[in-house]
Structure formats: structure tokens, C-alpha cells
Amino acid sequence: MLILRGKQTALIASLIAVLIFSTFPVADSTNVFAAGNQVSATTCQEPAWNASTVYHGGDRVSYNGKIYEAKWWTQGEQPDQSDQWGVWKFIGDCGGGVEDTEAPSAPGGLTVTGTTSSSISLSWNASTDNVGVSGYDVYRGTTLATSVTGTTAVVSRLASNTTYSFTVKAKDAAGNVSAASNQVSATTKPGNSNEITRRYVAYASTWNTSLYDLTPGNIPNYITNVNLAFARPDTTYQKGSYEFDQAVAGFEFVEGATTSNGQKKLTPQQAQDLRNHIAALKARGTEVWVSVGGWAYSQGSQWSNFNAQRVVDLALDLGASGIDIDWESSGSSCNKLEASQFQCTKDGEIAGIITSLYNEIHSRGVNLKISIAGWSTGAYYVKGTPFEEGKVQWGSPFGGTMYRVVKDHGDKIDFINLMSYDAGDYYDPREGYESYRAIYNGPINMGMEIAPEGSGGAILEVEAPPGTVYDAEMLTGQNNIASRYYNVETMVNYIKNKGRSYDGFMIWQLWKQRVHQPAPAGAATENSAGQYVCRNLPLAGDCNQTIPNLPKLTP
Template sequence: MFPKGPMTSGRRVTAVAVAALLSTAGAVALAPTASAAAVTASCTKTSDWGTGFEGRCTVTNGTTATVNGWKVEFDLPSGTSITSSWDAVRTSSGGHYTFTNVGWNGTLNAGATASFGFNGSGGGQISGCLVNGAACDGSGPGPGGDTQAPTAPTGLRSTGKTSSTVSLAWTASTDNVGVTGYDVYRGSTKAASVTGTQATVDGLSANTAYTFTVRARDAAGNTSAASNAVSVTTEPGGSGGGGDKVIGYFAQWGVYQRNYHVKNIDTSGSAAKLTHINYAFGNVQNGQCTIGDSYADYDRFYSAAESVDGVADSWDTGALRGSFNQLRKLKKKYPHLKVLWSFGGWTWSGGFGQAAQNPAAFAESCYKLVEDPRWADVFDGIDIDWEYPNACGATCDTSGFASFRTLMSALRARFGSGNLVTAAITADATSGGKIDAADYGGAAQYVDWYLPMTYDFFGAWAGTGPTAPHSPLNSYNGIPIQGYDSASAIAKLRAKGVPASKLLLGIGFYGRGWTGVTQSAPGGSATGPAPGTYEQGIEDYKVLKTRCPATGTVGGTAYAHCGNQWWSYDTPATIGGKMGYAKNQGLGGAFFWELSGDTTGGEQITAIRNGLG
């Protein structure tokens, strides 16, 4: 969550080495020369920096048929390990490592290849390499020798619906070699294919009954019997079937230099338009949820003039003051409002790795803090802003692909169904990027919704440019990095089985800009970040709308060239377009960072509210 730096993750490099895993000569096969009529796997050392090593494995479909899903597995001796990987889902048990395809690289036509990379440590040799249950060099029985079908999926159920979508989940099948995917059927028509145990079927008609089943498949093409059938009737009417959640972040530190307080949420008219407020941030330290700023949170004295209800805070011992007390008063005035306490953020995410080592203890600490008797009535749940699990943000995390899912499972178990559990997550949809680094699909069952941070894709941390919009809705010709746009992030998360109704579209109430720019259109060169009120390269919408008015649009967002400065930000008009997209996709609504960036009359939040209907 803003303030943050560039989203570019590069490789999640850790201090590792695989000195003897692969030959120092560079590219070697994991086993002898591959058969021409099998699915095979080989590996290449791509980099060696003395204390670290990077390798890449390539799976090749040497058959004449399409392969739907692949799995590479091998053993490593004690003292040798793989600690980081990309473009594949990695699991391990002792020294046995398994890599399976991610959703986008699992289908291999005849002659096609897919690759994944890894870092590791130690000097042992790979042994027992298998691809889809057969020898990696193709010398053993190929996938065609497997004739045993997976077991039928069980427990098929609906986990959510809109007027145009139905979200489903089920219990995984088993197979003698391995399940590679699932096909979801609407009646007798295949409606979706996924690798996980969740799917969202869209393009449905409102107020209509549908019957769904699921079949599992393996790499040899064997298909299971159908699961139990489940019938679901979509919601009535509505244009596009989108949700109406409007969630705004309230920045704890805004009460200082920005002079933005809870009362401003009321006087701007924003409180009536919001459904939820995320209070940012609590800290994560020593594996626990902790207070971020006790003075701002619950100790600052508010006079009658500063208070939501016109009543001054009390100095009585034990009396609640600060923003927490003002939020209590705001909820009393607007009973529909829910408030969540958000933990982490760009600066305070470094503690999540330790928290992931004992998720139950972390969840217990969070529950005790959020439900502290002094302010238990203020908060309706918890929001986790981990930037980023198994990837790099301000610090790099190496807790593994499953750590985020495990953490969210523990939080749901402790907070129960009566509290909200949500998470702000990455929107990096690049191949092998941050969305691929953690099990967001598997964790979706534990959250009420996700808030993909569909902003800060580009900014003046790249001081010489090229200039590019920080929050494009869509890709466009000349975008510096493919996968850095909102629609790509939403599509990738949905492909991983996250229901559309559990995804909200993110809007930034601020712009990012460069100086030294002569070109009006995106893609120009610059000399550095443009000046900002609180930080170079960034400015509130309420300032930019008059200081540097929009001069064009690209990728569904606005940009402005004024003098030698170039800025990008959303206007009420581009927000309207984004809300149309959210409704069309059946998303759960929208959220924004953060309340103090809007005008005194709340024109940005008004555009969100009106756009969602």
C-alpha cells in the first residue's frame, strides 16, 4: 500500500548456490539425451555469482498430442536445497522437490516448451528426475502408459454468485501420478479449466438456474468421473452484476502534517458513500500484530470542534481518545459503516516472514489486539497488507509459496466467520511475477475479499523515464512492462480461481510524475521526479486537478503535461470508466488509497459511488 516504491520484482534472489546441481559447462540435461516421442525435461545454469546460482528447467512436449499440465520432480541429498523459484508452483517434502505448472503455462501443444527457474544452495546432484511420472529423459514409460484416471472431485459447492457469475470450490482429487487440472461443466458444456480447486464461471444470465459438475484430469489425458452436481441460481437483474463495496484507507499519519482527521470523512460527504474504512496501519513485529502509533491511534485529545459529534474527548483514566474514538463516533453516526484494522503496508511488511513461521500465534496476537476491550466495538475485522509474500518489496521475503495461504487460514480460524478478514495484495501480473509467487488462489477461501493494488505500476523511481501512467486499466501500445495494468491483474487472479466477487478494483487518489519532460504523450524521457508537497514524484489529486490538469488519456487513465512536468492520475471521468469495467467483470466493488487525497467535497469517491450504482 502506498507509499511504496517500484513494483518490479526482478528475481526473488536469495543467497544460494547449486555448485554441483548442474555442470559448470552451462546447459546440461537432467538425464541422458531425450527421446523424441515423449515429454522431457532438461536444465540450464543461467547465472553463477560464486555464492549463488540460478538455474532454468525446460519441459518439452515431444509427443504429437497436446499435454494439459506438467509436473517435474526430483530428489536432492541432505545439504542441498531449492529455496526460491518462479514460473512454477514448488512444493517439497524432505529432499523431494515437485514443480507443477502455473495456470498460464500448463498447456503444451506438440513440440511446445515451458520453462521455470530456481535458486538453491548446496553441492549435491539431482536424482530420480521425473516429468509427469516418467523419466525426464523420456527413456521410461511416457504419459501414455498411465491409464488410471483420477478420483472424482468431491464436495462441489457454490462460494459466491452475482447476476452474471457463479464461484465454485471443491475438494481435490487424487491420482496415481498426479492431477494436473480440473474442467468445470455447466450442464454438458465445458465452462472453465483451472489447475486449483476453485473457479468462477462468468457470462451467465441473471436470475437463471444453472447446474455445475467438475471432472479432474491427469497428464496422460485420463479424466475422472463427474463430481456431485450443484445447482445455483444467479442474482436477479443489475447491470453487469458488480458489487457495491466502496472501501477507503484512512492513513494514521494523516493527522499530522496533512491535518486530515476522521471528522473530514464526515464533512466531505465521504462517510455516506463508504461501506468500509481500512485504518492504516498496525505494525508487525516479532511475529505479532502491534500498535503502529499509540498517540494517533488512541491518545490524541480531540476538542469539541475537532470531534465528529461535537463532544470533546475525556481525560478520565482509561477513556479512549485519538482516531479510534473518532471512528467509534463516526460509526454511531453512520451505522452502515464497517471499520477494519489494516496491518503491514510498504514500510511494516518486513515482519510477516517471522509471523508466517507460527501463523497460529500471529493470528492470536492480532485477534487480541483488534478485539482489545478498549476498542473492540470500533473494528469489524482485520486487513492484511503483506508487501509481498515470497517476493520483494521494501524487504525480500523467502517464506515460500504456501506461506500467505497458511497465514490467512490461521487468521480466519481465529477471527471466525463473524469478523471480516481481507487482504491488500499485489497486482503484478507479469510472467513469474508477484502474483505467481504466492498462493492467492488457495488463500481466497479464507478471505472475504482481496484488494489488488492496481496502482503504482510506474513512477519516477525510474528517474529518466519513460513516462507511463501509474494506474492503467488496460495495456496500451508502448507500455514499458506487459502485465502492469489492472485488467491483467484481475484476469490472472481469476485464472487462479479467485472469484470475481472477491476482487475489488483499486484507485489511487494521487498522481505520480516526472520533471524535465518535453513530450506530451507517454513514453517521453525525464530528468527526475516532479516536485510534490510531501514527497518528490507524488501529489494528491486535489492539488493536481488545478495545478496540472489532465491533457489526455491512455490505458483508461489520465495524464497531464504542464510545463516540463508529466503526471498521471485518475479523474472522475476515468474513474467512471473503471467502475464500468468493475461492474462488467462482476467485481465486488472498488477501494482507494487514500481519503486525504480527495477534494474537500469528495469528488473522487463520488465518482466511485456513482459509477458502481
Template sequence: MRFRHRAAAGFATLLLPFAGLVGLASPAEAATSATATFAKTQDWGTGFEGKWTVKNTGDTTLSSWTVEWDYPSGTSVTSAWDADVTSSGTHWTAKNKSWNGTLAPGASVSFGFNGSGTGSPSNCKLNGGSCDGGTTNPSDSAPSAPGTPTASSITDTSVKLSWSAATDDKGVKNYDVLRNGTKVATVTTTSYTDTGLTAGTSYSYTVQARDTADQTGPVSGAVSVTTTGGGTDPGTGGDKVKLGYFTEWGVYGRNYHVKNLVTSGSASKITHINYAFGNVKDGKCVVDDTYAAYDKAYTADQSVSGVADTWDQPLRGNFNQLRELKAKYPNIKVLYSFGGWTYSGGFAQAAANPAAFAASCKSVIEDPRWADVFDGIDIDWEYPNACGLTCDTSGAAAFKNLMAALRSEFGSDYLVTAAITADASSGGKIDAADYGGASAYVNWYNVMTYDYFGAWDKTGPTAPHSPLTSYSGIPKAGFNSADAIAKLKAKGVASSKLLLGIGFYGRGWTGVTQAAPGGTATGPATGTYEAGIEDYKVLKTSCPATGTVGGTAYAYCGSNWWSYDTPATIGTKMTWAKNQGLGGAFFWEFSGDSSNGELVSAINSGLS
């Protein structure tokens, strides 16, 4: 989500500089009573995700482990988690972290990494000895991926899963069934009934085969299952979510207040508001601008209720205005959003202790002064295990762990949501974190399907910042809404948990000589608050749309080229969202709309 300043929606996958990592100690004494097996869990052509699993097969505790292997020239590790990995030429060494080196008899531990190239590991050693049945034996390949499971006999508490068999040169021994990325069963057949589930809850299932040498192959595709019962929540089969972000700082230069939601007519056409942004400091949720949040006094004509604030009333500011709005429109739910582009650097420390972070967030939201205002929490981490304003190295599982802790702390009575990347490029930001696994803990994701292109690329090429679909000449593959939604579905996120993002603003260049997309430029066009960006309410008259591309609008006026959504293109996007079975739509942010709320109206009518 944009916060005062904004750069690109997301580009390169995080690469860890292995040359700068601390060197490893010498391999420990050979331990032939342990195995190390390799599996390629994802493959996107030019790169892949790999996983090593170390298992103690002996009867004494293993105090540490070091795995070594060789890659052919052109194949390398680019980032890793849950192990310290270094290289010497084509020889790679991985040593346990301080917290996962001890393995009791029968226990196992895995570490993963992203790699480039197409080669396979060879000459595997574990603690200086043989890896004992690892994939280094060319005569014993790992099994193939099973077929994507199909779900049947779904009840409030159970689901039956079936899948087509995997293949292996020496034979498949059994299958691991994974629910939300965690193994829940090992079976010898190609079906399994999972029980003890929660009614009205979404789960993601995959399957992984094991051969007779206990090697695991790649995981299958994911199937998303929602159990029956449990009532109907917005975004999971009931009314479509129509959510807008209200910015805390908008009450200053933008002079946009909660009452504007009433006067514009928007309040009667939305279901949810995300209040942005709370800060993340020292691993905890905190209120950012306390004056705007709960101290600023409103006169009678400025307030939603028409009653002036007094000097001694317990709560003023935006929080009190939201309270008054909810009294007037009881259907509206309000979530407190933490993070954003500027404040996401604090999530790394939060991810180190998710339970403490979740507890701090709940204490903010349940502060007695405004405990009735907020109905949930929204997390806007830009971006887990990838780069935004700063680069995060918390690991692929950090986001899932954070969302699990929030759901555990807040329970089922609160909404728990997250704004997430829409970078669907191969090996991009969607691939950097476990959004599929984390989806089990959220009510929905706000997929930020905007800011794909903009004048941070000063010379262009000109391109729409929020394309619905790809088009001939698009500057980067995977940078469009349809690809992002498809990729998230493929990772096991239910359609009903995905909201399509709409920007109530345009991005533009100047020095452009052609009207069609793909032109060159000399820099960002002038904007009211920031170069290269302007509100819809300004652009609709200053530079009216002259064409459409990829399901969104663009405008060429003078030497300026802008892209933005109009009521017509929003209508197209809402039809698409309904056809995809999405949970609804959200937008950034209210103050960019016209005074009569025409973009909110387009979302409302398009989803109705």
C-alpha cells in the first residue's frame, strides 16, 4: 500500500550474498546413522526451490549436521533459510542453525533454498560421510509429483482427498498429506479422509510421494477446500467485500475526513474500512499519529454526528469519527491496518516473536478508549522475504507464522486480513513467501494489483500501472491482475479470500510523444502531492482518458501520459472479479475519488 512515497510494486527476488556469510566450521564426525535427501519443490524454468531433509536414523541423538554437495557449473544457490550455506566454486556446504542442530533418534529437519540453473546435486555428504540413500545415487531417482488432489464428501469437520499416483524407478512407498503446508498423515493409498476440521473454514491440501529409499519428491498442486457450516462471513461466500483505505494523514494537506465518506455517498456503498497506518516498532503494534488518531477536535459541522467535540471528552480524532460513522452505518466494519510501504521495516523484528507481536496488536485494538471501533486487524507487510523500501530476510515461513499467531491471539470473533504483493513474475514476490499456507489464518487478502509500472522508470516505456490482463508489449510478464490472482489460486488460496485491488489515482510520465502505450518519456509528470502520481478526481478533467489497454484506461494530453481506472474500467474489473469467484474488491484510497464518490459507486454497482 502506498504511504506518502511509493516505489515499484515489486521486482527482483531477494538474493542473499553468500560470499558475505560467516564461514562454516569443519564437518562433524561422520555419522552413518543419518540420511540427507533432496527434493526440488518448485521449478520455474530458469530457477527452482530446493529442500534438503536430514533425518536421524540411528538410536543416539545427533548434536549437529553439515550437508555438502556439488552442483554443475551454471547451477547455484541464491538464497537460503533454516541453514547457513556457503560455497567454494561448485561445492556447496550447509550447516545447521543454532536452534535446529540437535536431532533425537527418528527426528528430521529440513532447510530450503532458491536456486538458479537446471542442474541436480551430486556427491552428497552428511557430517563427512555418505548421505545414505540421498538423491546422489543416479540409480535411484526421487519420485515424481502426485496428481493434484480432488476433494469430495465435504462436511463441517471432514473432507475426503483423492489423487493420481506418483511414479518412481524403484517404487513409491507412501504419501505425505499436507494441510496448509504441514504434514497431517502418511498413507500407502492414493486417498485420505481428513477429520477434526473447523466448520466454515478454508484449508489448502497438497500431497508428496516417498520412495522405498524414503526420498521425497516434489509436492503436488494444491486444492483449496472450505468446510460447510460455520455461518457466512463477508468474502467467503456471502456478500462481496467492498473495502476502502482511509489514511490517517489525509486530515492534513488533503483535508479529507471521515465525514467526507458521508457527504460523498460512499459510506452507504461500502462494507469495510481499513484505517491506515499503525506503525510497527520494536516488534510491536503502536498508534502512529496520536493527534490525528484520537486527539484532534472536530467542530459540529465537521463531525459525522453533527455534535462538536469537547475539550474533556475521552476520545476525539479519527477514532471517534469512525465510531460515529459506525453508529450511522451499522453494517460497516473497521480494521486497523499496520505497516505500509514506510513502516514495513518493523516486521522483521515482529516475525522473530510472532506471539508477542500479536499480543501487542490486540492490546492496541482493544484499548478501552476505542475498543468498540475496530472489528479486526490488517497487516500490510511490504514485503515478506523480499525487498520493498528495505529488504527482508525473515524466511519464506515468516509471513505464515505471523498470520497464524494473529489468528491465535484474536480468535474467530475478529477479522484478520493482509494486503499482499501482486507480483506474479517467475520467482517474484508471490513466490518468496508462503501465501498459500498463511491463507488458512486470514479472512481475505487485499491483492495490491496496482503500481505495476510508473515513472520510477523515468524514460518509460509508458504502461498502465494497474492492468487487469496482459497485452502485447507489456514491459514485464506476470505484472497484471489476472496473472497474480491465478498464481495465488495455484498456491492454494481460495478465490473467495482474494480481493481485487483498485487504485483511485493515476501514474504518469511527461516528455511523451506517442499516445499509445510503450512510448519513451523524459521523467515523471507533475502531480499535486508527488511527481508521477495524481488523484482520479483531478485527472478526470485535467487529462481525460483517450484509450484502454489491458482492461484499464490511459490518457494522452500534451506531452503527458497517464494511466488510471475510470468508472467504466472499474465496471469491467468488477465483472471479471465476480466471474473469478473473488471475495470482492478494495481500493487505495477514499480521498482520490470525486466529491460524489463515483469510483466507489462503480465498485458497488459492479459487485452487486
């Protein structure tokens, strides 16, 4: 081995550089040999990044002579490895480096490229930026309609035969936002579509049911989302295989269930029929999502082996509109400290799940959204807030377990399905809603479970007891019995009057009585609960439609 030292090394390096520059001219020679260089950080005022330190949103560090700012909770993620979707935002160079405050240019040439009875398609010319454009926000009037990374967008869930106006703004990784583009207007085609701003999400168990149950005739059109429950977090699904059975995907339809006689497999025709049913529901205005996890798939090592690529492949092959993360992993305990120090033992697991899924979706440029199932008490027990233990329900084993992921990664989540049930008579669903709203600006869908509940013993009814005031006796700092407020009427009144215009409802679940047991006398049913929400929130659609009585099936 030939070993060169000192001036010999420097001389040879200089000769190589001369040859490279003379043979392969480049526009900006400052980038040559940049990879691998360790830039001096002696002039940095920010503390040096440390792999073992926990950082929270807004914390700044220096690394290789550059300044980075954390967007959310992180530990061990190297700053210079973050892209526009990563945890670290590049601020500027140390020692006189100027923070990026220059906004991108305004998008130009915004045009309408197509319309349907419920959607309008748009395209525009790319913006420029001194560092780089990270994405575009599309506005319907003054309301943010959607965010994309490319130069096209489809704004959906619009009313038929209605005129809308749109503009687009560009943004960069430093958070600078451009001026608005030119404004365009378009009118949707005639039809019977109503503009939808509130969701009604229905989880649909796949056990004891058939894939042929998932038809528009069986699912009322006021249901905006059907969440197929459940897919395996550790699925081994291969794109294009269409193996939607229990062993591979996790779904337990009778056509593909695991039985005492072995694993049943969907035929190619059955797999295609399932995809066709999902497409028919989507065309009707009801999105179908893949819900991952659930209690049964959360009690082993499934989540530690979560595979975002396989889950995305599964959702795309089904034609799904999004992926719902129902992380019900037990054993996470929280320190119950102030917000800046609050953490739970499994924060890293759920943060990793959401981040890897978000990155997988955006790196592939596919049109999938993300929701999470929020534990009833998941945002509780933060010291110094109205949701300290004792001010709200005592002793929930899941208290606070969703706090960090929602607070630190909420920008990756399109909406939350709040499991405001299974928590007993002392749990107040209105306080549960407010605990999430305090840390999350996106839509929250208030949850209802058809009795009997899985735990807790509360019974959901439609009407409130006589004399009930929908916003009374909450956030009083006392852990009072709240059963009189756990009814559809009170929760609808609260969301309608105290919530936001885009908050909605969720129900567990579409086939609850069918696959479990009848609701107690006087309790709400799937139809009575859904119809009340539809008529009084209200929802778009025909509030008289019902879920039919279908038999419980065995594989």
C-alpha cells in the first residue's frame, strides 16, 4: 500500500482538482468535494447537535457549520439528512450566515384543467426560490383547500353546479410563503353533490362480514368515510399481488379469513370485486380508508415491525383514499410533567410510524391521506393544563399517550378520529375533544360506540336526559361523573356550537350489532345515531338512508 503524507497529498489533491475543473466545468465550484467535508462550527452560537439529546419543535442546533431548527420532537435524526418532509428545517449558515427569509415567486399561469359535478382540477407554472420550493397551498376563496408538492391539484367534495374561485401560493422549507397567483373561477357540473365540510367516519369490521357487503346500497350516503378494520401493521403485502386475505393483509372477510381448516384466499375475481366496490363507493362520494392496527394487531410485535412501504402498496392496490393508524399499543407510561418536558415511553414508536408513513407517501407522490385513532384520554395528564390528572378523569392507563405525536407531528395528520368512549362514567367526551383541540388545528371527529362498549360500561343513547345543558359541568377542575353528557344529542350540540366548522363525527362501528350483540334497550343504534348526526350537525346526504340488517357470517 502506498502511503502519502503532508505536501505530497496536498499536491496530488491540487492536481486532481485542476484536472476535474478543466475537464468537467461546473457552474458553481463551491460544491465540488462538498460531500464529506466537515465545516468548522467554531462560529456557531447554537449548541452542537447531539444524537442522544431530545429536541422539541423550535429548538435550534448547529451541525457542520449550519443552523437547523426542529419542527417537532426528535432524537437521533441527523440534521443534514432531513429533506423537506423531515424533522429538521435548514435555517442558514453559522457565523454571519443569513437566515432564509426570501419567499418564493408567486405561481403563474393558474388555469382550470377539468371539472366534474364534485371536483375542479387545476394546474399552474412552477415558482422559483433562492433555496428551493417545497410545495404549494391551494386556496378556495380564503380557505385552504389542499396542499401539494407538484404543480397540479384536484379540489374535491364540492357542490354541484356551483362556482368557486381559487388561488395558489408557493412555500419553501424555511416557511416563507409567496404572494398569491392569479385567481381563476370555475363551475362544477350539474349533479346531486353537496359540498362537504364535515366528515362522518364509520369503521367497518371485516370479521364475520363479506367483501360483497361493501356496496353503496348497504352504506348510507351521508357516511363520508369507511375505514376497513383492520390491516396488519407488519403486513408482507406485495404490490400487484392483490392478496387481501387475513394472513397477508390482515382483513378477515369470510372469503379470505384464517380458519381451523387453513387460510382461505380470495380468488382473482373476488379481489377485483373488492376493488370495484371501493371504486363505486368513492364515485358515490364515500371514501374508503385502510385502518391499520386495532386492538388485536397491537398487542404483539406487529407495530415494531411496521412497514410503511407495504401498507402504502396495499392501500394503493385497493384504491383507498387514505390510511388510518389505530395504534393501540399498551404499556406506554407518561411522566405527567409540563408540556415542554412531557413524554411517554413509547413516543418514539408512534412518532416513527407516522413519520415513516408520511415520508413514504410524499416521496412517492401518491394521493393518500393520513388519520389517527386518538385514545379517549390520549391528550390528558399534562401538568399546568386544564387536563391534569384529577382535574379530569383519574388513572387512565392511556392518559397522555397520544400527546407528543399529535403536538409534534400534527402537520402530518389530516384528521383525528377521537375514540371518545371505552373510558367509563367519569370520562367526559367534550373534555376529551378539547384536550386534542388544544394541540391540534386539524379536523377532529367526535367518536361514538354502539353499546355494549368494549370497556368502561357506558351506554350511548341518542337523546340527552331532560334538563341537560350541552356545555355545562366541564373543565371545572373536578373529576365528576359525566355519563349524562355521553349521548348523541349533547355531543352534536357541543361540536355544532363550540367546535369548528370542519369537525365531524365517527362511529365504532358500521356492523357493531351484527357482529357483536344487540344494543341494550333504549340505547343508540348504528342507524339512530347516524341519522341524528346527519340531521342535526348536519351532514350532506340523505338522512333517511339506513344500514340494512345483514346476517353475521362465519368463514
